[in-house]
Amino acid sequence: MLTFDQYLTPDTLEEALWLWRDAPEGTRLIAGATDIxxxxxxxxxxxxxxxxxxxxxxxxxxxxYTVEGGRVRLGANVVYQDFLTDETLRRLLPCMPFCSIWFADDQIREQATLAGNLVNASPAADGTPAVLVLNGSIELARLEDGVVERRTLPVAEFIQGPGRTLMERGEIVTAVTMDALDGYGGSFEKVGHRRSLVISVACVAAVVKTDASGRNFEDVRLGLGGVGPMAVRLTDIEERLKGQPISSELIREACASAADRVASRSRVAYRRRVVPGFVEAAIEDALAHAGAPYRGEHQREIINV
Incomplete structure (x- = not known):
């Protein structure tokens, strides 16, 4: 059971920062409260x-949210359900709808924020690999001599390990900013211990853009989570595929090295066995959603979430 002496609902960021700065030890900051x-x-x-x-x-x-300079700036209170229902977010953040459909259930998606998922810094967080492939950054605010000061960090630097971030005392997340990738195809693959409300044993986010012919990779971005202390970008695989003709042999060969990223303390052999195939499937589904004519052996029927 959770009990508390005060439940405070500030109307402005400045008010929240004053409350947060002066809060007694043990006070918690919440938005969706789906973790606490x-x-x-x-x-x-x-x-x-x-x-x-x-x-x-x-x-x-x-x-x-706002869209400017090729980036989408999401307020910290944007929830996962928005990536399924807002057509602009679906188009510009192409892996987020597929990540969201895997995220918990309908009720939790209406409450859970992407910012909170990042701050929680779980190795199995669904949102982190997706944000990494979108070159996500996180904006933090604090009071400095009574004035609101802000700083921005790449999410890849912000998350330091399980439950550890570079957030400092008195700071509040104000936004998450990501690349706007209109014209890309996206996907998200996940496996866990059960069929619903799954905590990831492994998860992969992918965004892919092809050239005008649809037969060559122009850009590939891959994020892998649930297999180590932090989610990671698979930059070696990305570089192996960029600019190359699309083929099953190339994808299979490039994805084989994904098994080497497994750094978990449990189910290591299982993760190493499934991860390469999961990365292949993520690439193939992203290609399908990008409209490429390629059809791979791991690819399922296209699902429009």
Missing amino acids: LPWAREGRAGDVHLPALIDVTKIQELSG
């Missing part, structure tokens, strides 16, 4: 009592 509630239930953390919760969902500055 399971953590606090019996069997995880047991009974938990906190001095306060600061809920930032009423802050308008943290809502919505």
Whole structure:
């Protein structure tokens, strides 16, 4: 059970930062609260009592998104369901709808924020590989002599390990910014211990762009999660494929090295066995959603989520 002395709902970022700066030790900042509630239930953390919760969902500055300079800036309160229902986000962030459909269930997607998923820094977080392939960065705000100051870090640097980030005391995430990839195909592959509400044993995000003929790779971006302390970009495979004619043999050969990225402490042999095939399938599905004529052996019927 989770109990607390105060439940605070600031209306502005500045108000939230003052509350957060002066909050008693143990206060938690929440938006969707989809991580803290399971953590606090019996069997995880047991009974938990906190001095306060600061809920930032009423802050308008943290809502919505803008598109500028080839980047999409998502307010920190943007939830996973938005990647399924907003046509602009579906088009510009092509792997996010497929990541979202795998993310928990309908009710949780309406509450869970992408920013919160990143801050939680779970090795199995679905959002992290997808954000990495979109060259994501995270914007943080803090009070400095009473003035709101901001800084921005690449997500690849922000996440330092399981549950560890470069967020400093008194900071609040204000936005996540990613490349706008209109014209790319995207995909997301995942395997876990059960069929629903799955925590990843391995997950792969992919975005692919072909040349005008649809027969050659122009750009390939791949992110792998759930197989080590942090999600990683598969830059060696990306570079092997870029500019090359699309073929099953090339994809299979390039993806074989993905098994070497497994750095887990459990189910190592299983992960090494499935990861190359998962990366192949992610590339093939992304090609299909990009409209390429290629059809691979791992590719399923195209699913429009």
